[in-house]
Structures are given as C-alpha cells and as structure tokens.
Amino acid sequence: MKILFVHQNFPAQYRWLALTLAQDKRCQVMALGEAGNLKQRGKIPGVSVAGYAPPAPASDRTHYYVRPLEGAVRRGQAVVRACLELRKRGFVPDIVYAHPGWGEALFLKDIYPDARLTLYCEFYYRAKGADVGFDPEFPATLDDLCRVRIKNSASLLSLEAADGGISPTQWQRNTFPAPFGNRITVVHEGVDTDLVRPEPRAEVVLAGKNLTLTAKDEVVTYVARNLEPYRGFHSLMRALPEIQRLRPQAHVLIVGADGVSYGTPLPKEQTYRKKYLEEIGSRLDLSRIHFLGQVPHQTLLRIYQISSAHVYLTYPFVLSWSILEAMAAGCAVIGSRTPPVEEVIAHGKNGFLVDFFSPDEIAARVDEVLGRSRQTDKVRERARKTVVEGFDLRRVCLPRHLKLLGIDGGKRK
Numbered sequence: 001m002k003i004l005f006v007h008q009n010f011p012a013q014y015r016w017l018a019l020t021l022a023q024d025k026r027c028q029v030m031a032l033g034e035a036g037n038l039k040q041r042g043k044i045p046g047v048s049v050a051g052y053a054p055p056a057p058a059s060d061r062t063h064y065y066v067r068p069l070e071g072a073v074r075r076g077q078a079v080v081r082a083c084l085e086l087r088k089r090g091f092v093p094d095i096v097y098a099h100p101g102w103g104e105a106l107f108l109k110d111i112y113p114d115a116r117l118t119l120y121c122e123f124y125y126r127a128k129g130a131d132v133g134f135d136p137e138f139p140a141t142l143d144d145l146c147r148v149r150i151k152n153s154a155s156l157l158s159l160e161a162a163d164g165g166i167s168p169t170q171w172q173r174n175t176f177p178a179p180f181g182n183r184i185t186v187v188h189e190g191v192d193t194d195l196v197r198p199e200p201r202a203e204v205v206l207a208g209k210n211l212t213l214t215a216k217d218e219v220v221t222y223v224a225r226n227l228e229p230y231r232g233f234h235s236l237m238r239a240l241p242e243i244q245r246l247r248p249q250a251h252v253l254i255v256g257a258d259g260v261s262y263g264t265p266l267p268k269e270q271t272y273r274k275k276y277l278e279e280i281g282s283r284l285d286l287s288r289i290h291f292l293g294q295v296p297h298q299t300l301l302r303i304y305q306i307s308s309a310h311v312y313l314t315y316p317f318v319l320s321w322s323i324l325e326a327m328a329a330g331c332a333v334i335g336s337r338t339p340p341v342e343e344v345i346a347h348g349k350n351g352f353l354v355d356f357f358s359p360d361e362i363a364a365r366v367d368e369v370l371g372r373s374r375q376t377d378k379v380r381e382r383a384r385k386t387v388v389e390g391f392d393l394r395r396v397c398l399p400r401h402l403k404l405l406g407i408d409g410g411k412r413k
Contacts, residue, residue, distance in 0.1 A: 001027050001405075004086075004093035004115075006079060006104045008034040010042050010049070013120055013168075013189050014097060016393055017401050022046030024407070030091055032082055052082040065150045072103025072154035079104045083111045095405065100158035109161040118404075119158060121165040121184050123318050124175040125151045131262070131315040135229060135357075138264065159183075166404075169319050171339045185404060190397030191324050193388050195301070198330035198380075202305035204253070206290055211251075214306055218250040218370050221307040221331070223300065223322040227254070227273045230262040231320070232313020232336060235359055237276040239311075241283040242363035247370050252289045253303055262317065304329035309369040313356055314338055324391055327351070327383035332376045334365045344390075350382035 003021055005014045010033035022029045023046060033042060035051025042049050055078045058070035086092075096112055098105035099120045109117050125148045126132065132148050133140035159165065159176075165184040167173035173184045203214045213219055220243060224231040233256070240252065258271040266275065273291065277284075295303070304310065310331035312323045319340040326333055327350070335341040336356035345351035352369065354361045369376055391397060 001095065002091060002093045003027055003029050004091075004096045004112075005029070005031045005047075006033070006096065006098035006108065007031075007120075008075070008099075008102055008104060009037050011044055011047075012099070013122075015044065016190060016398060017097075018047050019044050020398055020402070021405075026407075028091075030086065030093070032079065032086070050082055050086055052078040054078075065147050068151060069103075069153045072106060075103040076106035076154075080107050080111060083108070087111075098158075100155040100162075103154045103158075105158035105162070106154060108158075116164075117162045119162045119165040121155075121159070121167040121173065121176060121180075123172055124155065124177070126175060129316070130175060131230065131317045134315045137234070138229060156180075166401075169340065169343055171316075171343050172318060187400045187404070188324075188391050188397050190393030191321075191328050191387055191391045192393045193328045193384070193391075194394070196304070196325050196328040198384065199302075199305045202302045204299070204302050204306055209290070213251060213253075215308075217306070217308070218247055219306050219308045220247075220250055220252045220366055220370075221303055221310045221326075222252070222254045222256075223303070223310075223312075223326070224256040224320070225294075226259045226261045227256040227271070228260050228263060229272065230315050230317060231256075232311075232315075232356055233272055234276055235313055235336075235356060235362060236311055237280060239359035239362040239366070240289065241280060242360060243366050244285055244288065246363060246367040250288065250308075250366075250370065253292060253307075254290065255292050255295055255300065255303065257294045262315075301325070301329060304331055307331045308373065309334055309366045311362065311366065312336070312341065313362075314340055315356075316340060319343070324387050328387040328391075330380045330384050332369045332380055333383060334362065334369065344386060345383075348379070350379060350386045352379075 005018055010031045011018055018029055021027045029047045031047050031049045034054055038049050038051045055074035058067035062070050093112060093115050095116045096108055097118050098108055105119055127145040127148050159180045166187050167184050168188040170186050173181055173186050176184060200215055203212055205212050222236050227233045258273055304326050310326045310333050312333055313336040316338050333351040335345050335351055335353055337353040338356055345353060347353040352365050354365050
C-alpha cells in the first residue's frame, strides 16, 4: 500500500500516523510539503519526503476576498507539478491524506483518480455561531461576514472531490455543512499519555530569576502558541490583578510567543502582550508573573506537572492540543464555557468552566481551586481519565485511524 501525506508544514497533524504506517513493512509512505518547511521539521524515520517551492502570492489586483483562493490555486498547482514528478519516479499512491486549507488538495483527485483521498477537516469558517463576531471587543463588520463566506472556497472545492474526511473533535466536524459533515469521521490525532502524565517530583527552574517551582508551590499556568485574543489572553490578563490579590503567594507561568496565529494582527511592532501590559501592568506584581515565550515540549510537560490551576480560554474555534495535554498531566483545568471546551470538560467533574469574558469569575475559580487543592484531586484524576479513555494515542486514536485504512489487528483488509 502506497500512502501520500500532503501538508505544507508536514508532519503537523500526521506525525504519529505517518510514523506508524512507515513502520509497517506493507506500506510505502511519502510526504509532500513546502520544501523549506520539510528541511526544518519533516524528518520521520521511514518516510520519504518531496518538497515543492513556495508558490507566488496572489496578485495585488485581485479582489481581497478572492486572494486566499488565488493563493490556494497557485499552491495547488505547485502540488500538481510535484506529484507529476513523483509519478515519473514510480510513486502513485493508493491513499492520499491532505489538509484542504491552503489549496494543496484542490487537484489531487484529478492527479490520482483511483486513490482514496481523505482530508483533515480542521475547521469551517462561519459568519455566525463560531469565532467570527464572538468577541464584542473585536466586532465583525459586514465586510468581514462577506469575506468569511468566500474564505471556505478552497476547502469546499476540495471536499467535493474527496472520498471522506477526518476531524479531531465532534464540534469541529459540526462546523462543516451537513452534506459534507456526514462524510467526516471524528478521530483525534491522539495524546501520548505514557509520556504526558502526572509527576509529583517535577520542577521548573527559572534560571534568570533564581527561582525553582514545584507542585508544592501555588502555580497558575496558561499556554498558547501565541498570546492573542482567540485564546483568551486578554481575559487572563484582566483576571491577574484579582488573582494576585486573592493569592499573594501564587506565581503565574505564561507560555506563548508574541505573534498572531489567528485573528487580526496589531500594527507593526505592537503585540497583544504589550497592549494588555500597558492597560493593566500598573496593577500587577510582575515579579510573580513569568512570560516564558515558547518552550521545548519537555519543559512544557514539567509546567503542566507543577500546575496548581491551569487556565485555558478559547473562542469557539479549533480545540488546542494544550488542554488535552494539561488534562493528561493531571491539571485542574479552568476552561472557558465555549463549545470546544465543553466537549471535553464537564464542570465540577473533570475540570471547571467559566465565562470567557469574566475576569472576576476566572479569578474566583482560580482562587477556589488553589484553596481546595486536596478536594480537586478527584477532578485531576478524572481529567486524566478523560484523555486516556478518549484521546490516548496508541490505544484509542491510532487504532481508529488504522481501522479506517483497513489495517486492523495487524491485518490489512
């Protein structure tokens, strides 16, 4: 069986599936992605890689609603050329996995009409009921609503041609229109719960501050790829003065870079961290707030393991890996009462839910969790159990992926 993964940032969501298939002698696995990205992160044992050059951007003369689609078509064409080269080398896949968001999947069914094309259906943008217009601090205009309708064009065209799709959560699957949603199977990429687990002896050393923190300290944690409103950074920051008033011994560890993954960037040389520090910094004891930037995964795991209360906030949008890893590590998670989080957290059972827009409620819940650490032990245990039973990499998610492929119990159907 020949399998092709297509993703500009490979391995991305395909890391474990590609590695598992590459270890199966019956499978020949190839990955296709943007050449520069493959050099940085594309090496997986047993997986051959092929790169394509970054396509030219859309023309400035193109209507700005349509520029993402034009860019997607250009990227799709680059993938076509790369696939034709693979064919010359004798590689014609039986199965193709691809992410439709950037146009890479647009023409795959035309190149490989006999291959099974399965798309990674991460999110379908909507003018209402999801991220757009959710936050009154960043209101959506009519222009935004019109633009968002066109934004799904590449995904829709790719889905129409595909044989099926995979979505990591039920809520993300349900963002897609019903005719397509019925062809999408919910299978998460999986969390390595053997690696991500509680460790009472863990410690985090902040060398520059001559400070070592352990699970015996009061530690409030927050993790995001970037510090931005989509992940509730502004709500966290506004909760910090009250958290510090209620918990004068607590340290706050904030993980995340100063870029923007989602939503609207600020003007050049401005960041959301700077913006909200200017707003409330005078009310904070910054000696107990530690901005760590992006950290290695092993450091991130230790941060979860020493956490007394982990705050996870998000718009109605893609569910982050961080919340599942935090739960697997035994964190007491204080999450926003938004649909992606409500899918994995039941209030008072395996975590706690708060109003995304209420700094006072966030602070009060942090205070409650820190003040009742022994009473939250069962909540922490159930948080881990939720991930072990529903999202475990090797025992739940990979077997589901392999079953969909027709490789079940070590036998190919």
